[in-house]
Amino acid sequence: MTQSREVLAMMDTHTTTFGRKRGCTVSPCGTFLFGAAFLVSLVVTGLLVYHLAPCLEDKLVKPCNDFGNSVFEGRGLFNKDAYGKKKLDVRLPKCIVPDSYELSLIPFIQVGNFTFNGEVKILVNVTWNTWNVTLHAADMTIDAHFTNIREYSNAKAGKIIKIRGQSNDTERQFYTISTSEKLKSGKQYVVHLKFTGFLNDNLQGFYRSSYTVGGETRWIAASQFQPTDARRAFPCFDEPALKATFKISIARPKNMTSISNMPRTGEPMPVAGLSTYVWDHYERSVPMSTYLVAFIVSDFEMLKSEVGNFRVWARSDAIEQARYALNIGPRILQYYENYFKIKFPLPKIDTVALPDFSAGAMENWGLITCREVAMLYQEGVSTSSNQQRVATVISHELAHQWFGNLVTPSWWSELWLNEGFASYMEYIGVNAVEPTWKVLEQFVVHDLHNVFGLDALESSHQISIEVEHPDEISELFDRISYEKAASIIRMMDHFLTNEVFKQGLTNYLNAKAYKSAEQNDLWDALTKQAHNDKVLDPKITVKEIMDTWTLQTGFPVITVIRDYDTGSVTLTQERFMLRNSTTVTTSSDEPLWWVPITYTTESQLDFNTTQPSQWMKAEKSITLSNLNWDPSEWVIFNVQETGYYRVNYDRKNWQLIIKQLNKESFRNISTINRAQLINDALNLARAGRLDYAIALDVTSYLAHETEYLPWRAAFTIMHYLNTMLIKMPSYDRFRVYVLKLLDNVYKQVGFKDNPRDPQLTVFTRIDVLTWGCKFGHEDCVQNAVRQFYNWRNTPSPDVNNPISPNLKAVVYCTAIRFGGQIEWDFAWQRYLKTNVGSEKDLLLHALGCTRETWLLSRYLDWLITENSGIRKQDVGRVLNSIASNPVGQPLAFNFLRNKWDHLRKYFGTSLLIMNNIVKSATKGVNTKYDLKDLLEFTKEHLGEFGSATRSMQQSIEQAEANIRWVEANHATIQDWLKRNTA
Missing domain, CATH: 1.10.390.10 (Neutral Protease Domain 2)
Incomplete structure (x- = not known):
């Protein structure tokens, strides 16, 4: 049957329900007993003792409570934070915990109504006497007339437990079944439920996804449950500690396949009343959390490894792109088995590339799910960074x-x-x-x-x-x-x-x-x-x-003050914050960390020893004596930057380091520590802890640097400088300075991809060309525009792309930035027609590079237009690209403000999408007027940000820090740039 999502979200209303009772309470006696006050008091006291006893006796940290924990830290059912978001206590009562599940699901993905029918039997253990079974359920209709509970002993179900009523707490996503007799501690019961749900398009719970073949739409059903969305697929105890075993059965159309956490057992069986469907039954799982349960119904194809039971799945016309994942997956799995000295405990592992997926990938036990771009790699089309991303994702999920x-x-x-x-x-x-x-x-x-x-x-x-x-x-x-x-x-x-x-x-x-x-x-x-x-x-x-x-927020900056006469050094720690220049905290409020101290000097040059020679034991400062350091030598702390902290030095030591960096022997300092020095110096200056002149002096040596890590560190922080200065009169000199630094490394890497180059050389080339073209480097722009033009004029451009894969990102973006509608529309058509996920990803980003305002506005509008060609999973990627464009940043912010209600409706409560939208649309705010608009928008929609609440708070704080930064540092930077770009 076809029902709207709103209807499916409602629970059955034909049953008797209880109100939101708090704690263990009883109904008041009838008014006819008022005259017998003493007698009533005895009765009520007896009833209270009878009903409260199970709760009072529970020794668990989270009290066993028949109706759930209805108070949040003793302050009522909920309170609100500064952004108006309700704070509910949604932990289940622990009177009952699951032992095992038997779950059957029938998704209707070919009929077109996108619903599913389900049935679940949950064997539960009663840990304390109770009259209620409370579990999670959301966005589904439970057949309350069918619900039943039976005693369970000797491996079989016994006596039926009479049910008094069933209630649904939509705020906490609880479904409570109240019984007429006590469920006794130490006993087991079987809770049996039937339900219907909706295969949503919000990429959460049990959802639908699609792709096209020859103009025909193919539908699949897939699951994504982390962190709290298993309850959208079946009623369950949806908390990570409540592990149980699962025996899953999935009904599927005969022309499709299904997969789940465990191997299939036996042959497919007919589905009564559905001649086109068959049942797939799966082996019982090991004990696991609900968020790791997974199942997929699709018409995908599969490749299997020669060694071990490792399989990869993808669309039939993309399955060959899964061979790299198939190659490295079993090898990484075996490496982890040796590293941890523990065998992988399941009999098989599947990895699936899904057309629609909200996160990058998900570690479901034995059934890893991924975005296509995170799993598929096409040699000759995908980039080296795409290949590394695939390897990283597979390695992450296997860990x-x-x-x-x-x-x-x-x-x-x-x-x-x-x-x-x-x-x-x-x-x-x-x-x-x-x-x-x-x-x-x-x-x-x-x-x-x-x-x-x-x-x-x-x-x-x-x-x-x-x-x-x-x-x-x-x-x-x-x-x-x-x-x-x-x-x-x-x-x-x-x-x-x-x-x-x-x-x-x-x-x-x-x-x-x-x-x-x-x-x-x-x-x-x-x-x-x-x-x-x-x-x-x-x-x-x-x-x-x-x-x-x-247990503490933030991290320390260790300030190193040397006594050049005695050779001693004093180390002081305090929390590093971007607002340090305007905020003074009292010592009693300051956090302190146990900090592992490592260091080396100009004469020692030991950049290998990373075991600490000293600890700062959560103390404000320590003094190291008898070091015998030559006062003319530099010292560098945090070897290989293995400690999670920044390091600041006295002015003389910074000058000694800068002097070393500007020598031919600058490589005496390890590559990682050169990257550390750049990142620390510029961020210390950004926080007001170091003179910007010193920090920028550190970067001057980059004119001779060719290694990836220092350049990557520089580009990361220069991105911030670029964002802050791009509307300032000093921007041209900043651009000239960066191009001067790039001159040597640009000549080294060139505008030509070499397949024999090491990975880090490839990455250096990509970064250098990206920044060179962004700042108008003549050779860079000409090469990019010419290569894109040649592609446009190549016969069958969808098949024949002469641009080297590793150069695509810079070529696409640069040509679209310096081009117009012709270039934009050409790239859009290539996006629609390509079959390679990584190519789609590159083109989506490049389309946001145009300087044509109307093209960007149309692009934004397509983000929330059904069937525009942009998948929901990619909205954050597109919005980030547009917001990174100086022309697009105000458009992205206005889009967030003007389309907020539409965005919330279109994306629902999807875990990552709304977070990415908020982060992207609000970045780069650095004027008081833009901040005022941001604050007004936040106030207007107080309580509506959901999982993006913290992101909004961070965006406001970042905007405030940006404004302070411009006021405090622009003049200093402008003067330094004048002196160094003559």
Whole structure:
């Protein structure tokens, strides 16, 4: 039957329901007893004791409560934060926990009504006496007339438990079944439900996706449940710690296939009443969390590895693009088995490229799902960076099979135990199969430097932070949980030594296998191994060190002040924030960290030792004496930038470093530390902690630099300078200065791709050409425009593209920027016709480079137009490209303001899309008038931002910091540029 989403979101209203009772209460007695006050008081007291006893006796941290935990920190059902967002306590009562599921689903994807029918039997364990079964359900209709509960013993269902009523709490997405008799502690029961749902197009829960073949639309059904969307596919106990086994059955059209977490068992079976459908039954899974359950119904094709049971799936005309993933996947999986000393516990693993997917990829146990661009690689069409992205995504999701799947965080507050480890291990896994790429070095400029910018905001958050509401949970899927967590894990790897780190992880995974864990479990395992191997003082624990990094917001800057007469040095730490220049905090409010101290000097030149020679033990300052440093030598702290902190120096030491950088022997300083010096110096100046003249002096040596990491570090921070200065009178001199720095490296890399070049040389060329063409480098622009013109005039341009894959990004964007509608429309047609996901991604970005306002406005309008050709998953990519364009930035912001209601309706509550829209549309605000508009927009839509609330808060803080920066630094920078661009 065809129903609207709104109808499907409503629960059955024909049953008796209870109001939102709080705690364990009883109904008031009838008024006819008023005269017998004493008798009534006895009765009421007895009833209260009877009903409250199960709740009062529960010893769990989160109290067992028959109607759920209806109060949030003792302040009523909900309160609101500064942005008007309700803060609900949505944790399930723990009177009942799941043991196993039997789930059957029939998705109707060919009929055209996009619904699904479902049935689930949940075997539950009663941990404390209760009269209610409360679980999660959202956006579905439960057949309340069918619902039943039975006792379960001796492996069979027994007595039926009578049901008093069923109720739906839409605020907390609870479905509660109230029974007429007590469900007894220590016993098992089977909860049996039937339901119908909607295959939505919001890329969450059980959703629909499509692609075209020869003009024909092909539909598929796929799942995406992390973090809280399994409840949109079937009623369940949708919390990560509530692990259970799953026996899944999927009905599918006979001409399609289905896959799930486990292998199929037996042959397909007929579906009663549906002659065109058959059942696929799957083996019972290992214990796992609901967010890891997965299933897909499609007409995809499959390739299987020769060794092991590793399979890849994609559209039939794209399946050959999955061969690279098939090549590296089994090798990375085997490497992780050896690294962790734990075998992958499932009998198979599938990796699927989906046409529509909100995130980059998802680690479902045994069934990894990805965007096409994150999994498919076409040699001769895709770029080297596309290939590295595929390897990184596969490595990341395979790491999750241990971190997240085998051992799962007890609650989303510990999300970093999933994402931080996967984000760090992805580099180790890729390095194992592609060692020439030097990805372990790339970590510093791609992850560490990237997250520093976000973590320097006051509106950043702790790595481990209390969350309750699904919106708050969704907010955690940001760079703090991924990149900062990965950075502090890398720091641990270095200060513990790799041997201790690896063995500690193995012990942790073995101890908590198939269970849930908290960060203290990890700290304990690492501490024991560190003490056994004597790399930590027996009086020091990993918890003592690492709690300062996970339970505090931000990171420190270590200020190094040398006494050039005595040779001693004083180190002082304080939190690094972009607003430091205008805010003074009291010492009692300042966080302090355990900081591993490493350093080297001009004569030592030891850039390999990363074990700390000293610790700052959460103390404000320390003094190092008897160092015997030559006062004419530079010293550099944070070797290989393994510590998660910035370093500032006294003026003389900065001058000694700048002097070294401008010598022919500047390579005596390691590549990573050259990148560190650039990133630290310019960000310290941005925060008002270092004279901008000194910071810019550090960059002057780049005129001789040819390595990728220092240039990447420079481009990252120069992007900020470019954004701030582009509307200022000093911009031309900034452009001239950057082009002067680029002159030598441009000649080195040239405008020609060489397939024999190392990966880092390729990446350097791409960055240098991108910036050269952006700033109007004559040779760069001419090459780009000519190559694009030749492509336009090539017979069959959809098949014959003469542009080298690694040069496509700069050629496409530059030609469209300097061209007009002809170039734009040509690229749009190539986007519509290409079959390669990475090519689509490049073209989508390049289309945002045009200077034609009306083209950008039309492009924005197509973002929210059905069947325009732009998929919902790509909206953030497009908006980011337009907002990065000086012409497009105000258009993007106005689009957000004017189309807000439409955007919310079009994208629903999708986890990542709305976050990306807010971040992209609001970046680059650096005037008081734009900030005023941003604040008014925020106030007007208070309470509507959902999972994008923190992003909006960070955008406002960033805009305020930008305005202060312009006021404080523009004159200084202008004067420096005049002196250095004569």
